[in-house]
Amino acid sequence: MKAGLLVLIALSSVYGTAMANGKPFAILHATVIDGTGREPVKDGAIVIRDGKIASVGSARTVDIPKDAVILDERGRFVVPGLMDANVHLTGNDDLESLIRFEHQYDRIALEAAQVTLKSGVTTVFDTAGAFDAVITARDRINRHEVVGSRIYFGGHIIGFGGPLSSDHTAAPLTSLTRSFIDRVNNRWVQGVGPELSWMGPDDVRGIVAGFAARPIDFLKYGASGHKEEQLITFSQRVQNVIVEDGHQVGKTVQAHAISPESFDMALNAGVDIVTHCDITGPDVVIPSDTLRKMRERGTFCSILPVTQRLVDSLVAKYGKDNNFVRHNIISRQNDRNLIAAGVPLMISTDGWLDNPIEAAESDYPRMDSRIILGEGIFNALVALEEIGMPPLEILKTATLNVAKGYRVDRDIGSLQVGKSADLVVLERDPLLAARNYRTIDLVIKEGNLIDRSVLPTDSVITSQQPSK
Amino acid sequence: MKAGLLVLIALSSVYGTAMANGKPFAILHATVIDGTGREPVKDGAIVIRDGKIASVGSARTVDIPKDAVILDERGRFVVPGLMDANVHLTGNDDLESLIRFEHQYDRIALEAAQVTLKSGVTTVFDTAGAFDAVITARDRINRHEVVGSRIYFGGHIIGFGGPLSSDHTAAPLTSLTRSFIDRVNNRWVQGVGPELSWMGPDDVRGIVAGFAARPIDFLKYGASGHKEEQLITFSQRVQNVIVEDGHQVGKTVQAHAISPESFDMALNAGVDIVTHCDITGPDVVIPSDTLRKMRERGTFCSILPVTQRLVDSLVAKYGKDNNFVRHNIISRQNDRNLIAAGVPLMISTDGWLDNPIEAAESDYPRMDSRIILGEGIFNALVALEEIGMPPLEILKTATLNVAKGYRVDRDIGSLQVGKSADLVVLERDPLLAARNYRTIDLVIKEGNLIDRSVLPTDSVITSQQPSK
Amino acid sequence: MKAGLLVLIALSSVYGTAMANGKPFAILHATVIDGTGREPVKDGAIVIRDGKIASVGSARTVDIPKDAVILDERGRFVVPGLMDANVHLTGNDDLESLIRFEHQYDRIALEAAQVTLKSGVTTVFDTAGAFDAVITARDRINRHEVVGSRIYFGGHIIGFGGPLSSDHTAAPLTSLTRSFIDRVNNRWVQGVGPELSWMGPDDVRGIVAGFAARPIDFLKYGASGHKEEQLITFSQRVQNVIVEDGHQVGKTVQAHAISPESFDMALNAGVDIVTHCDITGPDVVIPSDTLRKMRERGTFCSILPVTQRLVDSLVAKYGKDNNFVRHNIISRQNDRNLIAAGVPLMISTDGWLDNPIEAAESDYPRMDSRIILGEGIFNALVALEEIGMPPLEILKTATLNVAKGYRVDRDIGSLQVGKSADLVVLERDPLLAARNYRTIDLVIKEGNLIDRSVLPTDSVITSQQPSK
């Protein structure tokens, strides 16, 4: 840390440092990798004013304001703040947590958004969760009451059940009260659950339009079943209606699609994003027709990359014929094919907070896990490198592509003038090795320097201790 | 029984009496209700020669061959042999039966076809069962080695699992060997099971075409899921392929469809029949659009009528909010709407042999049950009467409509010249009260008088006794 | 309420009114039924000083101190504070409560002790519960920090598992963490669980002696299994050791015994009390030999009386052959036989706080339930009346007998000089009808008037509301 920074830090608070007392400041001499896929600019300069990028380019050509505070980051690497296209900030929906923390899920959502921010992820897209809790956390962060990753929230996966439905959990519910089960499921489902799959397009339209009008940022629906993943949740015409309802109010619409046929139907419906489109079951890869259709339509795909080491440990544990293992093997092949086909990809983890008690008791291989918030994104980046994605593309997949897929690239996603000053300074070159994304020196969000050492500022989940 | 009959009986065997030693014979003076919906002919005459109807009409006008044996059925009523559009002759797939009777399912299929024949049902359509067993029974009956209802067989419901799959049974399979589970499932599924729902149209086409080429009489596929009944098993384009594959080889194709959307997709695919189309879940009735589409396309609907008394007893037992109860209430409403919409209906029971041990131990209300072979058809006929279907229509629903839906009306389904002499003589007028279908005096199949007193000639299921 | 009382109430606090500002006070003109079995004294008088009974007798003969505050209770009936020989103040060990209220069981124990006090039960014997929680509640009440029934606590039933053991719950534990399960079980079991049943007498002695030295008031052990109730938990010699260990430190020892053989073994071991000795399984009553042995040894029996109306509703619901129903039918017969045999009986409810959510959702018949704290005791008293126990005996069963069985009759259990002034004033005569125990006018504990209207002062369990 340099001297200039020390001054800045002195002004910082846990809610992010209002850098330089309102004065502009400049990051100088670092290699700037702007997330657009363009070649890096060595000895670069980024000027930040009022939380936005005022100018960016070579240190030699960029005009540095006279009153700017200077941050000399020579030898380091600046990338846009990372983005995770699919998280579940309140994904701790195990039975004990649901009961014990019922009234603390807004704290859990915030804890999760701080854990992600700590790892350089300045923006997350939460595709389903405890409705009120995620909205509370999102809005408090947006109002700068608290610090955390910027949250975009989809509310619920239309057509799916809640955490305590047979759709979601194998846990036996016989010893729970109906009151509690209903309360939890309603909190998550918000009236757009499995009953919609009995309905025709007209009825669905009314309900989804009502849901789309609520304070959510985008829509997600189930094209495949959740547990019965090869079955189709909605007919083509109903999927069309859901997509229209979302677009009507200017929100992007994405589909959870597992089976190839549901995937194809979602494309036909005109979705903006197919979520975890690299998951197509235990046996078949994405058909080439579907790949072509996807590229032609410019549909974005959020993927769930896993490392070979993770696959190997799963094979060792469960055997090659295990259904879950085969899903992962297939998804790696799909990722390769998607890259080859030129489909625009968005990295995602599907992650939530790691529960230390579960971690202590479980023998599920955590090494290289992708679903652990804060850790998973790095493993996913390495996984992309493993299957041969070019380094500049990897970064795009974790930044500008996500912004484009969600149609928020006017404001975030790359280091371009006018965009929010969300950026990460790395000690080592991420283009040399994806693991270098872990070498975080600084995280800046909206021009504010984040004091990573205090995150999460408060903890419900991650501070738990297993009994001895 | 009249004197002429006594002579005939003397010649009869358990495999049906070759009536009158090859000479023609005539049923005289009964009221003939021919199954076409035409008004009954009082004092009618039917001449049968070589197993077929040689002439039919008024006793005053029909020419009776000189050498004909005469059966004077004055005061009685002749109707075509009844038809059941949907049975499961080997539906005894409880765990104990599957193990105990593994090598006797051909006997069970025959026993079932004899139980149905005994109740005047000369033709049944078995839509799924133990593949080899039903085919064996069917072929033996066709070769006149044994007596039984004429069987048409659909093999398996394409896309569904077998009796020991999670798709079908809630029974825990943990204490069974994988060998046994696979053997049973493979026997039923014949390679057209749930794995097809992962596939695209091209792969499905190849597999279904192969299945269609096997010695089955028609095709049936799952448009909805079996357990996840509101979900959709196949995309529209895959359903199209299945229907084409069946039609290609001249076989009718029907869909199991429960949810309104799957129902609509099946219609679009061009199915000939929607099976139990009156079942549309616990909450919604068939939309009027779908009813209209159905009538316009002339798609047949096989229905599962239940009596009010059965519904009442279910409500008393399980309450009005029970899912299964609501299915039945909705189905009665659908039946009314289907009649009003003029959709061509086919009666069906979905029945199988009643297991006396289960009957003794179960508290499921058996009164008015529709799914008990031999009994269910009568209850279904009464249920149609209850909801106001005109008597001549009821008969058509159990005869000519079934034949037309399955495209076998050239040969069976009504008392018309040239058709197979399948008929039932009743003591009392079925047009006065549907319960009179129970008053069977004679059953004649292909011109052979059936000795109902010896049926079933052999028994695996129905002769079992509960332990004391 | 009389004028004198109004003055007193003005001085009261939630922790009980220090009556009359330290001056003695007298209850005059009520009928005094002293709990010893003696005939009631009409127009009686009780003088209370320093929390104890200073004199008791006829209003005409008892000397009333000059400075005494007078409470004129003419027309009413005074009985000793009731006692419940077997409760579980922290018996709310359903899964949701265990998780949600993990850190509030001391509040639950207090809530329970306030609910019992409100119904006139001034002393309860808690035979197993959340160890620290019951002790905390007991000690706070004893220190007069809070108001509640006086608690005697046995800790745990030696040899049994905790709330989350297979011994205790049928709830599937698969979705709970081992950390939580262990924490709960250890909290209840305190090292004297099922592992003791593998041990010989020497090892058991050491462990039980250690447990007996802890701050518990008496010992209870399992002579029968909990779930496997006809099996025997400890051999005779081990039972002997447990009883000796308790007696060594001057504590009474009781046995949970269900099967006749385990009952007999407990008697041989010299227990002071056989808990719910009227429960002897679904088929057999207590053998006459055992009854005789019990009377000869003067062993006390805590019983669980149920009303005929409750038995009838159980029969209607579950049928006569249901195991649980038969337990209740047998227990009524046992109660009759125990009375006839002259065994000293102690009333008990085995009760815990009724959870309003469970109450709303359950269809278990709550009418006349005995296991609901606050209500159950009244139903149990009525049940004893039903089977013909004389009224004065009923009262003894709920007062002096309990005190004698637990060897605390020097201080409590009857309205006798020198004992704690624990008493209940009733509006109507309990000797005329046991239901009159419900007509509570006043509850006085240790000379303090209890403000029943504010009890429980705080609520964890009973204030819960089911979701709509």
Added chain:
Amino acid sequence: MKAGLLVLIALSSVYGTAMANGKPFAILHATVIDGTGREPVKDGAIVIRDGKIASVGSARTVDIPKDAVILDERGRFVVPGLMDANVHLTGNDDLESLIRFEHQYDRIALEAAQVTLKSGVTTVFDTAGAFDAVITARDRINRHEVVGSRIYFGGHIIGFGGPLSSDHTAAPLTSLTRSFIDRVNNRWVQGVGPELSWMGPDDVRGIVAGFAARPIDFLKYGASGHKEEQLITFSQRVQNVIVEDGHQVGKTVQAHAISPESFDMALNAGVDIVTHCDITGPDVVIPSDTLRKMRERGTFCSILPVTQRLVDSLVAKYGKDNNFVRHNIISRQNDRNLIAAGVPLMISTDGWLDNPIEAAESDYPRMDSRIILGEGIFNALVALEEIGMPPLEILKTATLNVAKGYRVDRDIGSLQVGKSADLVVLERDPLLAARNYRTIDLVIKEGNLIDRSVLPTDSVITSQQPSK
């Protein structure tokens, strides 16, 4: 095989060769190890006449009848026919077998007795099974209708449930008919099941006496529970009654005892044998007091020896803390202690027929398994050698001790004059290595040469094939 033998074989039938056409015959020049613990006689001679041993000793001194057929077994080793103190000939009580083979358990019992005979075990003690089936097999073998090991049968373990009781199986019974469950359980339990543990000594006496009078050869009762193995099934006085009832009719009585306390109670009751007395749960070994008491009373112990290799494979599979694994580790320690204490031991396998389908599907380590009939005895013998039992003692444990424990040593158990000519000729010296018991050359039972190559003569279980 020698020339003399070829002649004999020519006369043999599957039911055993009536050796030498009624003439005596002699086995010459082999080393004779007579099972009494005495040193082997090299160059020995055994003369057999009328199925019994006529003389035995050194070939030089024994008088060989003139007309005797001579079998020259030079270089080989003769031992008494082996005995297995605890088998379950009809132990194939998995769900599929129970249903599929319901009417074939007499064939299964015979198949099992032939598999054991083939491995040199001429006598087995079946301690519980399908009652009628084992008796049928036993009696047919005794009548020489069929060949097989000599069977002694105990009927049922008094106090335990049947194969389809919660006592015995974890298999969910929900999909079975009550008729079937009752039929199976009654067949096994024969009226002496768990209901006895609710009873006092008088009631138990009547029932057990009735059972003892049935055609069983000895009695066995449960001193510990089956599933709740640390609990005690019967009180001391009830155990006393059971033992008396058996002795009254001259039958030995043994106890199934797992926990140390139940073990001690069984000794007090005066049992002849403690079954698998080396099993004392997962944590504690047999207390030294119990060992001493056992030796003093001369109580026999049937043990279940396991090899170290089996223990190792179990540890590798389930871990050291697994309950089942710990049972096995403890049992090995117990075996060592029992040997050191000089308790008379009887080898047993607890075995039943290995089901090839289960073998193909299961990953339970079969190597060195003791519970597979025909194989298990050899593994058990090797296990005894591993823990240091002297070779002559090992043989005694598998021969004379078993005969003595069951009080049939007048007739069988050693190669002594007057006893049944049950013997095994081995290729290699069993005293050099216990594995040499596998090197069987000849098995002779009651003087008849067994044609091992045709055993089992018929197969229900062992000829099954898994599906491919």
